[in-house]
Amino acid sequence: MFVSISTRCKGCGACAKISPEVFDLYGKFAIADQNKVCGNETSCIDAALNCPASAIVIDDWN
Numbered sequence: 001m002f003v004s005i006s007t008r009c010k011g012c013g014a015c016a017k018i019s020p021e022v023f024d025l026y027g028k029f030a031i032a033d034q035n036k037v038c039g040n041e042t043s044c045i046d047a048a049l050n051c052p053a054s055a056i057v058i059d060d061w062n
């Protein structure tokens with residue numbers, strides 16, 4: 001699974017609350033630590049589903 005943040009991000013911080021292992025805020029934009037995605041897939045999906053800007057993009061690389 002590969003997680004990225006699109007330019008639609010509004011910097012609300014919801015993703016960092018839902019999945020703090022993977023997401024953090026850098027200024028007014030979210031960043032995702034791809035190295036932490038493995039093992040945190042469920043919370044990444046949860047963050048994506050709850051992003052008010054639909055800014056979290058998940059690609060399912062297997």
Ligand code: SF4
Pocket residue numbers: 005008009010011012013014015016029030050051052053054055056
């Ligand atoms: S939940 Fe969405 S809009 Fe909010 S900081 Fe995260 S990526 Fe950006």
